[in-house]
Amino acid sequence: MSNNPENPSRAIKVPHPHDNDEAIALPSDVAGSGTLDLLVKTAQDYSKHATSENTRKAYARDWAHFSRWCRRHGADPVGPAPCPDLQLIGLYLTALAGSADNTAFGVSSFSVSTIERRLSGLSWNYAQRGFTLDRRDRHIATVLAGIKRKHARPPVQKEAILPEEIIAMVTTLPFDLRGLRDRSILLLGFAGGLRRSEIVSLDAGKDDTPDSRGWVEILEYGALLTLNTKTGWREVEIGRGSSEQTCPVHALEQWLHFSRIDFGPIFVRISRSGKRVMESRLNDRHVARLVKKTILDANIRPELPEKDRLALFSGHSLRAGLASSAEVDERYVQKQLGHASAEMTRRYQRRRDRFRVNLTKAAGL
Template sequence: MSETPENSPPDTEKSTSTSFDTSDETQIDERDRLNRDAIALPSHVAGSGTLDRLIENARDYAKASTAENTNKAYAADWKHFARWCRLKGTDPLPPSPEMIGLYLTDLAVPTGPSPALSVSTIDRRLSGLAWNYAQRGISLDRKDRHISAVLAGIKRKHARPPAQKEAILPEDILAMVATLGFDLRGLRDRAILLLGYAGGLRRSEIVSLDVGKDDTLDSGGWIEILDDGAILTLNAKTGWREVEIGRGSSEQTCPVHALEQWLHFAKINFGPIFVRTSRDGKRALEARLSDKHVARLIKTTVLKSGIRAELPEKDRLALFSGHSLRAGLASSAEVDERYVQKQLGHASAEMTRRYQRRRDRFRVNLTKAAGL
């Protein structure tokens, strides 16, 4: 039986994967209501048992059309905008381009105590509003001058190069895994770090893996372990793709060996690969880990390993995130760039270069090639 917030035993490891705060519950209720309103029978068609089942399945597919984190973000965007409208004495429905333009302005240059948001966050907020209006059958004209002109001005005046998280380099990842124990939890977390690093995986891709194909409904892929390495089949942001992870030069640093050790001692041969453990770290449970566990694991092991110890703890924590694993592979793999691009699942080499924190930028010298 899978663990739930209500029936979880007291000795289980804490995880956000099966618990939500009041805000999350409100957002989930809002998404469910939108799904029910958006996917329904036409008014002139009488319901039946068969049609009702089809409606429920269609709502499930509609919910799965966007990632869970995106759904949560869009729900939070609407909640924030609706509250802003109430404070200004207006209503979010129907959409008013004039008020949305003022809302964007207030996000960029707040009139209250709230900090100014980045241009990318403001752009995301607008996308969230457009999505929420669309779910209500209303079209938001983002090209209206009250919206488009204001947003263009915000981008022109406030846009900055994106802040990049620091890459985890080879010596860093070795120091990080060295801080882990050899109980079940340590074996699991070691496999997470090494697999995520060698595969250049997103944290959501790591925790969504199953042992085999079609093991669970919420699976984001599965893994096949071979003599020379492991093949991961992932349902990623850009569609299905395969990631090959070869065996390392030693068992201590090999991601495939770490994965085998975890699966063996956790006695996992079906379903989610990375699951919670009992509080004492001696027993694997059924509940899949949240992707937030990967972010917390990276920050915790960075602190314990002493990486960038010359900085205050707050600054060290701000430097690293789940993307640090992908950036680490892109920055450290001394191979042709196209192989790194394939491993990360990028559509363009330019995107891969954004992840490369150290590379020979002048390996191709166009100045000399042009005769200067």
């Protein structure tokens, strides 16, 4: 966007959504000082942590997608102050639902969930620029409601990894440093019902590193994980298993012992030779790649082509695996996964004992 001095409504400075130095600053009528400048810097740092890194990256992609679409049609993605062009956004949502425009992105139409996510991304980006996107406006609300009514489909969920499958997967791993680390990742992620970001963000102790999102205490009866998640702080108890070969706590102890990690990130990179532990924390994408690799190595679902098997499973399959396999009261699974409602937990339960409660018979029919 170019600022036009002849049009005051267009002459505003539009900060980049990640440019916190521009978005958060001292008021123009307040003189700076060492103390105030330090507070501004601290506020900028807090702003960066208001959303997760993955969310910020997704919202940046949403804005880039919208901006490209606007440029192709000769439109300004920001629009005049004090609010964005809601009619333009309604047309954009319509285009996402199915138009020739999408061929440039390799698809004919986007799913309803993707369209909703893109709208959330636009709302966030506009907010960073000082605009308010009113999602209740008829140009957005009625278009989105019509898209949902016409195109909504059941959500596509990743397949859950079942107990016999996770056991087969870990048996494909060697007992070198890399194998010990990856075995611990798989078993801990499954038994804890953890998100992949929660796995790799663990530290050996509290406040070891600035980017830590939790730490681990190994106790007599299991491991206690203290996690700082998107829903707040929570504790996850991971008990010891019935066999050392499949016990997540034993696997973690073995990895920590041979890697000699007692401070900082638990799951770190390993040198190409496989003989040296590095200091840098693993990226959460490693968990997804590890799941897919061991699914193939263990020959899980051999009746399906390799491409279909890779598409079925992801890092989230570990979390869904615990929810689908634990034969306990649902409230314990809900607590372990950190869900606010039982309904959310049920979405993760790919294999439930359906019709265990027969309300038809209970009603006398």
